[in-house]
Amino acid sequence: MSELIQSPMMDMSRSLSGQVVTTKFDKILGWARKYSLFQYPFVTACCGMEYMATACSHYDIDRFGAAFARFSPRQADVIWVVGTISHKIAPVLKTIYDQTADPKWVVSFGACASCGGPYDNYATVQGIDTIIPVDVYIAGCPPRPEAVLDGLLKLQDLIQNQKHDW
Amino acid sequence: MSKFPEHIAIEKSHPTAVLDWHDRFGDRTLIVDGKQIVDVITLLRDSFGYNMLVDLTAVDYFPRRPRFEVVYHFLNVDSHARLRVKVQLEESHPHIASIISLYPIADWLEREAWDMFGIKFDGHTNMKRLLLYESFEGHPLRKDYPKTKRQPLIGPQN
Ligand code: SF4
Numbered sequence: 001m002s003e004l005i006q007s008p009m010m011d012m013s014r015s016l017s018g019q020v021v022t023t024k025f026d027k028i029l030g031w032a033r034k035y036s037l038f039q040y041p042f043v044t045a046c047c048g049m050e051y052m053a054t055a056c057s058h059y060d061i062d063r064f065g066a067a068f069a070r071f072s073p074r075q076a077d078v079i080w081v082v083g084t085i086s087h088k089i090a091p092v093l094k095t096i097y098d099q100t101a102d103p104k105w106v107v108s109f110g111a112c113a114s115c116g117g118p119y120d121n122y123a124t125v126q127g128i129d130t131i132i133p134v135d136v137y138i139a140g141c142p143p144r145p146e147a148v149l150d151g152l153l154k155l156q157d158l159i160q161n162q163k164h165d166w
Numbered sequence: 167m168s169k170f171p172e173h174i175a176i177e178k179s180h181p182t183a184v185l186d187w188h189d190r191f192g193d194r195t196l197i198v199d200g201k202q203i204v205d206v207i208t209l210l211r212d213s214f215g216y217n218m219l220v221d222l223t224a225v226d227y228f229p230r231r232p233r234f235e236v237v238y239h240f241l242n243v244d245s246h247a248r249l250r251v252k253v254q255l256e257e258s259h260p261h262i263a264s265i266i267s268l269y270p271i272a273d274w275l276e277r278e279a280w281d282m283f284g285i286k287f288d289g290h291t292n293m294k295r296l297l298l299y300e301s302f303e304g305h306p307l308r309k310d311y312p313k314t315k316r317q318p319l320i321g322p323q324n
Contacts (some may be wrong), residue, residue, distance in 0.1 A: 026287055087299075087316060087317065087318050087319055088297075088299050088319070090300065090318065090319060090321060091319050092318055092321050094320055120313075121306075121313060121314060122306040122311065122313070122314070122315055122316055122317070123298075123316075125304070125318070125321065126316075130321045130322055131320060131321045
């Protein structure tokens with residue numbers, strides 16, 4: 001108590017720093033980041049049609065702040081892995097993931113990307129999470145646009161509540 | 167069923183070329199001796215106007231002997247006539263003459279048949295895999311290739 005009286009300002013800033021202020025900043029950063037998602041669509045198969053349907057005006061993914069598709073991983077925040085990933089393309093996906101600038105998230109779109117889908121054979125990767133980390137899985141073959149938007153909302157939830165580097 | 171004109175014409179110039187034939191449901195098919203395949207197809211193209219090679223593929227009839235079949239589908243673009251030609255190949259070192267000189271489109275189709283079934287096309291100057299990667303071992307559409315045997319380039323093995 002006597003110490004507090006001696007230097008109240010110093011002690012207060014010490015007790016607050018790294019706790020109250022930081023936590024709020026994380027929230028603000030999460031809020032900003034979740035509504036300005038630049039996407040890298042890694043589209044390889046039929047699920048791509050549903051991705052396009054979701055992105056275009058009828059379902060309008062722009063309403064959720066995730067309209068901007070960038071075809072350079074350097075400018076993207078979210079990699080949408082849309083469709084079947086074969087063993088031949090797998091190293092390319094890994095490279096794209098490594099090239100994407102932080103902070104980054106990965107959405108596994110549809111049954112194929114999530115677990116190989118109908119293709120249990122020589123050619124198909126049995127889930128992209130054997131190669132790169134995945135944040136959100138969207139079920140379906142292909143998923144309806146509503147399911148895709150639900151996946152996006154789940155990703156936004158995750159971004160809002162996670163710890164952020166800056 | 168009566169023999170169709172293409173069959174009769176081939177028999178005239180190459181008496182031993184046609185091994186078998188059928189005409190089920192309008193699918194006219196000739197089964198041809200592999201050694202004479204280029205002659206037969208040249209005749210079909212030049213005399214009967216089969217100017218389009220729609221598809222060239224292979225089938226594995228394991229454990230039947232002969233094990234493999236190479237299948238050619240031809241279309242006459244003007245008269246819309248279609249013809250299927252099959253060649254049967256033995257299991258050990260299956261190979262057949264390339265028809266790139268007749269139909270340039272056969273290039274990739276023959277490479278695909280090599281990739282998937284391991285059938286060599288003699289005279290093809292670029293006989294390497296079309297779809298799979300070079301380090302892949304075996305030919306996955308052969309019936310004795312294990313269905314789920316994977317050969318990943320990265321990530322966990324199988
Ligand atoms: S999950 Fe279904 S729709 Fe999507 S890429 Fe695979 S097979 Fe196509």
